[in-house]
Amino acid sequence: MSFRTTTAIDYVEDVSPGSGALPPRAWYAASDATSLSLNGSWRLRVSPTADAEDDSFAEPGFDAGNWAEVTVPGHWVLQGEGAFGLPIYTNHLYPFPVDPPHVPTENPTGDHIRVFDLPEDWPSDGGAVIRFDGVESCARVWLNGTDIGEFKGSRLPHEFAVGHLLKPAGNVLAVRVHQWSAGSYLEDQDQWWLPGIFRDVTLLHRPAGSALDFFVHASYDHRTGEGTLRVDSDVDGRVSVPALDIDVETGETVTVRVDPWTAETPKLYDGVLVTEGERVPLRIGFRTVVLEDGLIKVNGKPLLFKGVNRHEWHPEKGRALDLETMREDVLLMKRHNLNAVRTSHYPPHPAFLDLCDEYGLWVIDECDLETHGFTEQAWRDNPVDDDRWTPALLDRAARMVERDKNHPSVVVWSLGNEAGTGRGLTAMAEWIHGRDSSRLVHYEGDWNCRDTDVYSRMYANHGEVEQIGKELDGGTHKRRELPFILCEYGHAMGNGPGGIADYQELFEKYERLQGGFIWEWIDHGVTHPELGYAYGGDFGEELHDGNFVCDGLIFPDRTPSPGLLEFKKVIEPVSFEGADGTVRVTNKQDFAGLSAFAFEWSYQVDGESVESGSLSVPALAPGESADVKLPEPPAQSPAGAETQWTVRALLAADTDWAPQGHEVAWGEVPVAARSLPSVAATDGPVAGDGVITLGPASFDARTGALKTIGGVEVSGLRLDVWRATTDNDEGAEWLTGVRCAEQWRKYGLHRMRHRLASVELDDDALTVRTRVAPAAWEFGLATVYRWTSDGSRLRLTVSVGPEGEWPVPLPRLGVRFGLTRADAVKWYGGGPGEGYPDTKAASRVGRWESTVDGLQTPYLRPQENGARADVRWAELGGLRIEGDPEFFLTARRWTTEQLDAATHLTDLTPGETVWVNLDHALHGIGTGSCGPGVLPPYQLHAGPAEFSFVFSEIPENSEIVDVS
Numbered sequence: 001m002s003f004r005t006t007t008a009i010d011y012v013e014d015v016s017p018g019s020g021a022l023p024p025r026a027w028y029a030a031s032d033a034t035s036l037s038l039n040g041s042w043r044l045r046v047s048p049t050a051d052a053e054d055d056s057f058a059e060p061g062f063d064a065g066n067w068a069e070v071t072v073p074g075h076w077v078l079q080g081e082g083a084f085g086l087p088i089y090t091n092h093l094y095p096f097p098v099d100p101p102h103v104p105t106e107n108p109t110g111d112h113i114r115v116f117d118l119p120e121d122w123p124s125d126g127g128a129v130i131r132f133d134g135v136e137s138c139a140r141v142w143l144n145g146t147d148i149g150e151f152k153g154s155r156l157p158h159e160f161a162v163g164h165l166l167k168p169a170g171n172v173l174a175v176r177v178h179q180w181s182a183g184s185y186l187e188d189q190d191q192w193w194l195p196g197i198f199r200d201v202t203l204l205h206r207p208a209g210s211a212l213d214f215f216v217h218a219s220y221d222h223r224t225g226e227g228t229l230r231v232d233s234d235v236d237g238r239v240s241v242p243a244l245d246i247d248v249e250t251g252e253t254v255t256v257r258v259d260p261w262t263a264e265t266p267k268l269y270d271g272v273l274v275t276e277g278e279r280v281p282l283r284i285g286f287r288t289v290v291l292e293d294g295l296i297k298v299n300g301k302p303l304l305f306k307g308v309n310r311h312e313w314h315p316e317k318g319r320a321l322d323l324e325t326m327r328e329d330v331l332l333m334k335r336h337n338l339n340a341v342r343t344s345h346y347p348p349h350p351a352f353l354d355l356c357d358e359y360g361l362w363v364i365d366e367c368d369l370e371t372h373g374f375t376e377q378a379w380r381d382n383p384v385d386d387d388r389w390t391p392a393l394l395d396r397a398a399r400m401v402e403r404d405k406n407h408p409s410v411v412v413w414s415l416g417n418e419a420g421t422g423r424g425l426t427a428m429a430e431w432i433h434g435r436d437s438s439r440l441v442h443y444e445g446d447w448n449c450r451d452t453d454v455y456s457r458m459y460a461n462h463g464e465v466e467q468i469g470k471e472l473d474g475g476t477h478k479r480r481e482l483p484f485i486l487c488e489y490g491h492a493m494g495n496g497p498g499g500i501a502d503y504q505e506l507f508e509k510y511e512r513l514q515g516g517f518i519w520e521w522i523d524h525g526v527t528h529p530e531l532g533y534a535y536g537g538d539f540g541e542e543l544h545d546g547n548f549v550c551d552g553l554i555f556p557d558r559t560p561s562p563g564l565l566e567f568k569k570v571i572e573p574v575s576f577e578g579a580d581g582t583v584r585v586t587n588k589q590d591f592a593g594l595s596a597f598a599f600e601w602s603y604q605v606d607g608e609s610v611e612s613g614s615l616s617v618p619a620l621a622p623g624e625s626a627d628v629k630l631p632e633p634p635a636q637s638p639a640g641a642e643t644q645w646t647v648r649a650l651l652a653a654d655t656d657w658a659p660q661g662h663e664v665a666w667g668e669v670p671v672a673a674r675s676l677p678s679v680a681a682t683d684g685p686v687a688g689d690g691v692i693t694l695g696p697a698s699f700d701a702r703t704g705a706l707k708t709i710g711g712v713e714v715s716g717l718r719l720d721v722w723r724a725t726t727d728n729d730e731g732a733e734w735l736t737g738v739r740c741a742e743q744w745r746k747y748g749l750h751r752m753r754h755r756l757a758s759v760e761l762d763d764d765a766l767t768v769r770t771r772v773a774p775a776a777w778e779f780g781l782a783t784v785y786r787w788t789s790d791g792s793r794l795r796l797t798v799s800v801g802p803e804g805e806w807p808v809p810l811p812r813l814g815v816r817f818g819l820t821r822a823d824a825v826k827w828y829g830g831g832p833g834e835g836y837p838d839t840k841a842a843s844r845v846g847r848w849e850s851t852v853d854g855l856q857t858p859y860l861r862p863q864e865n866g867a868r869a870d871v872r873w874a875e876l877g878g879l880r881i882e883g884d885p886e887f888f889l890t891a892r893r894w895t896t897e898q899l900d901a902a903t904h905l906t907d908l909t910p911g912e913t914v915w916v917n918l919d920h921a922l923h924g925i926g927t928g929s930c931g932p933g934v935l936p937p938y939q940l941h942a943g944p945a946e947f948s949f950v951f952s953e954i955p956e957n958s959e960i961v962d963v964s
């Protein structure tokens, strides 16, 4: 005989969404109804299994005095320094056996208790609800000993009616949270697994006649300039919008002249919904989203998404974000020209959407759904294609749509991410279309667009995107009629992403391509006492995906990475292209004119601005261009000087996201090229006792190695082709053809040998011939160093001739050497930040100053970084170095090999020597960590090359600080 026990924890593995919660409804931060935040300090006990403890802790009178205290909102694994368990990072692999709907017996369970009194002014009439805005992954709730229900759907709100259970004082709210549940199968997003009550808990008074659900329909007719408002409300009432003289019944339609809402012009009208028992403030934005002519149009115009995927992240608090952090995200996005966010891969804290409404960002609001781990079993048993799970999927769709439907910023609903395909998704799409016909539906996994209104892909390469732009991609009839977006591209892991300017060009060229969303906003590094920031594997996880969780445009502390600065440049709202004293100004916005901007010109001679003024630019509608004459070039420039114009667009007045003068766009118009440095070879090498001297320099007589330039010691100068591989060089395991690093190592580019062939002294030159090649292989680089001098300056010309069949591109091609002292760095060339061949749109020509430490970019996993592009000359360590032609400059207090070996920034310890790389060329960056590799124009293939540097000692008075 067999039997099965039913236990009190069966709900954990039940595929249903839960029981006891109220129907979902519109979310609002505050009304005139009283509320009580239950955030703050809670008592916590963590048990190893779901049923290790009975539910007596929920009884009033239970003494939790010896339990730990934690902060709610919060994740228990990020509090208590490991005492309550640790975070786990996996990309798509479930960190438990795929055995749906079962979860491991080892199921960390956090019992939470909060005792609260009602405030004195808490009304005695009416009811009350408790709202949980986010709990991962499953919770059972008791109030004053009464079981009020259980729920799943971690990033969605759940409300419970509790009015009948409340007492004036000593209320005991007990919440049992299980890390794993059937719901975990639906939440396999690429991020840390972080259990806990991580969003607000609020007690809301519900007066008699208070508002229930309501739906603000506010559309805009671009032909008439009129907005139409209707607020449907479960509880009848009135709606007023004083600025528009609107005062109507709920359900009544009214049409008036309005200023529309767009992300560029986020006009919101304050209104109020008044029911018998409650006044709910409304912030109304009028806009109409349609699919028309195969395009996503808002207010009659096609959009171009310049977007980013945003996970919620804070390095100490995980996904428990406070309002100020959310605001910081929005401000950073606005200040870097972004206009859109995909809330990957779950609805964010609702306050974030309020900010998007207020500051202006288009939002793709994505449902809390991902079942990516099923891909490992060819999607067998995928919950989204199994009717038993459909109620849970529909519950998630409804909780998202109902919560967020009153946000003008939300223009597209997304069913979820990487969940394969199936009937459950179709059911979600049908429900959403039926409930809200005023927005479009997105889901990337649906390549045939069966359920969706937009063809969406992730990481498609440039070639394919261009085919799609040209409508040559085939596909179903329905798909061919639809617009295209890249819901993920430009994987911002480590150094990069490369090639985003090339994508942007395609987006701007083909109408069908309506832009994309960079993956992703922030590195999910966890603050760690020894490692600085931890990533996957640092908590001893059994399964993990390393630093694949660090792939954001901002570092964990929200400092912009070079990737964000590059993206800002690539997506500027205004562009400048010029030649011959004229600049073509284009308004690249979709809705707004140029009135928000003031324009300036400046004129640079050898990188120094000598004059500037304001530029008058005619009013331009979106998409329009005008040729604007630049003034006469100021004063005569010295012979051989390089001259150029820089034209900039600045905010003409303070906005709520940046002050007056904030730069939104810039362009350079070259005038005269510099004359290249020349050194007359008037001196000749002189052999002495073990030493050769030439002009200011001395060399080792046997090896021809440079030793000093004047008083500056130089060590180890030689050809260098290796770089500490970037995440993009490493490439993703599942991508073929773009994994450079593996190939480079196979062919020994990290262990090149330098065979000295000859040291030759001529009348006017010292020539050192070498062959640079890896052990085991026959290909190599014949490398000749030719040194000449005019007595005070020293010129090195490096000639490189490949021999044999080179099977791989080169990481870099240049020279490296060590300096014993160097700190301050000055240069004339690209800056102020780093730039690589396919990431240097934001690098502008000028005179820059920094320090060796200041040149480093702190990618969480150390890797090649910090190169300054197009450098004409640089000064550091007592040397001035001029390039013929321009070069990439890198300097660091550790070797490339040390950088390559480090796994965390804390592994890098400064040595005595500053290692300098002067690169004639670098292989591009690409996005091979998840996407296409380096595009052909930016690849560095071995070929004959010649490049020169002119060295001279800087007179003593320049400030040089000792590194020791």
Ligand code: GAL
Residues within 6 Å of the ligand: 091, 189, 190, 345, 417, 418, 458, 488, 491, 519, 548, 551, 930
């Ligand atoms: C996508 C996925 C994201 C993230 C990204 C790589 O496939 O949708 O969640 O995993 O790849 O970082």
